[in-house]
Amino acid sequence: MSAPYFELNESQDNELFLPLPGPFFNILFWYNKISWKLASREFNRLMKKKIFENIYHLLLKTYGPQGWWPLIQCRQKNAVKNGPLRGYHENDYTYPKNSLQQFEIAIGAVATQNTSWIQAEKAMMNLHDLNLLTPNELSRIDLARLGSALKPAGYFNQKAKKMKILAEFWLKLARRVPERNEWLKLWGIGPETADSILLYAFRKPVFVVDAYTKRLFSRLRIFRESLSYDDVQNIFENNLESSYKIYQEYHALIVEHAKRHCKKKPVCQGCVLKRYCRPICHAE
Numbered sequence: 001m002s003a004p005y006f007e008l009n010e011s012q013d014n015e016l017f018l019p020l021p022g023p024f025f026n027i028l029f030w031y032n033k034i035s036w037k038l039a040s041r042e043f044n045r046l047m048k049k050k051i052f053e054n055i056y057h058l059l060l061k062t063y064g065p066q067g068w069w070p071l072i073q074c075r076q077k078n079a080v081k082n083g084p085l086r087g088y089h090e091n092d093y094t095y096p097k098n099s100l101q102q103f104e105i106a107i108g109a110v111a112t113q114n115t116s117w118i119q120a121e122k123a124m125m126n127l128h129d130l131n132l133l134t135p136n137e138l139s140r141i142d143l144a145r146l147g148s149a150l151k152p153a154g155y156f157n158q159k160a161k162k163m164k165i166l167a168e169f170w171l172k173l174a175r176r177v178p179e180r181n182e183w184l185k186l187w188g189i190g191p192e193t194a195d196s197i198l199l200y201a202f203r204k205p206v207f208v209v210d211a212y213t214k215r216l217f218s219r220l221r222i223f224r225e226s227l228s229y230d231d232v233q234n235i236f237e238n239n240l241e242s243s244y245k246i247y248q249e250y251h252a253l254i255v256e257h258a259k260r261h262c263k264k265k266p267v268c269q270g271c272v273l274k275r276y277c278r279p280i281c282h283a284e
Contacts, residue, residue, distance in 0.1 A: 067092070071105070107166065109197050109201075120153045123150045126149040204244060205244045206237075207250070212258035219277050223235060
């Protein structure tokens with residue numbers, strides 16, 4: 001399959017517009033030529049927007065609402081998901097309901113760095129059992145004890161330090177919603193973690209980009225996997241409605257699909273996007 005949206009090339013220009021003699025006709029020719037190029041760009045923009053929307057709806061139809069971010073107090077389950085089944089809240093976008101749940105999401109965003117949510121959840125349960133999912137308690141705990149609780153999530157000493165810094169920062173907020181650049185100034189908080197906190201904890205419409213996003217959409221030939229985080233984020237935000245609900249679902253659906261099919265070694269059987277993918281996905 002060719003590229004997923006139409007591009008007008010120079011040879012097509014020459015076929016569609018024939019030069020006519022005289023200055024008036026030359027002006028008319030160039031006016032039509034420029035108008036057609038502008039129209040084709042608008043067509044491309046609308047087509048790209050439609051592609052992003054269609055992929056979203058196809059994934060949503062396949063996997064259903066994801067109910068992210070998982071919270072310990074939520075009891076809703078969904079048997080079709082990969083990994084842990086607790087904590088989801090499908091079709092309920094009123095979460096988080098209080099500042100403690102917001103804080104739990106922020107801590108979870110750190111816990112899941114460089115690991116799966118299955119492992120991060122084990123660490124989160126340890127924090128819950130130790131009554132450490134509050135900024136006051138977490139800011140006061142000894143680093144060594146905190147690190148021990150975080151062992152299932154890996155990089156536990158680094159994550160313990162990050163969480164302590166985050167807890168101290170949280171206590172200074174006084175329920176104020178921090179800007180993205182404030183999160184990025186914290187040690188150990190990068191764009192993906194900052195945007196996850198803003199999107200899921202504070203319901204801010206910022207699209208979260210991860211390795212799964214780049215892998216999937218580069219295989220769909222929509223953009224290069226080498227694009228920067230900000231460039232990929234801009235592409236999504238320019239082609240989707242600015243809605244935290246859509247961004248939450250889309251991000252979670254990409255993760256779900258990538259875990260099932262768009263792995264480093266693709267699992268193409270049963271993939272709903274297979275016909276749009278690069279040939280690498282059909283090598284087996």
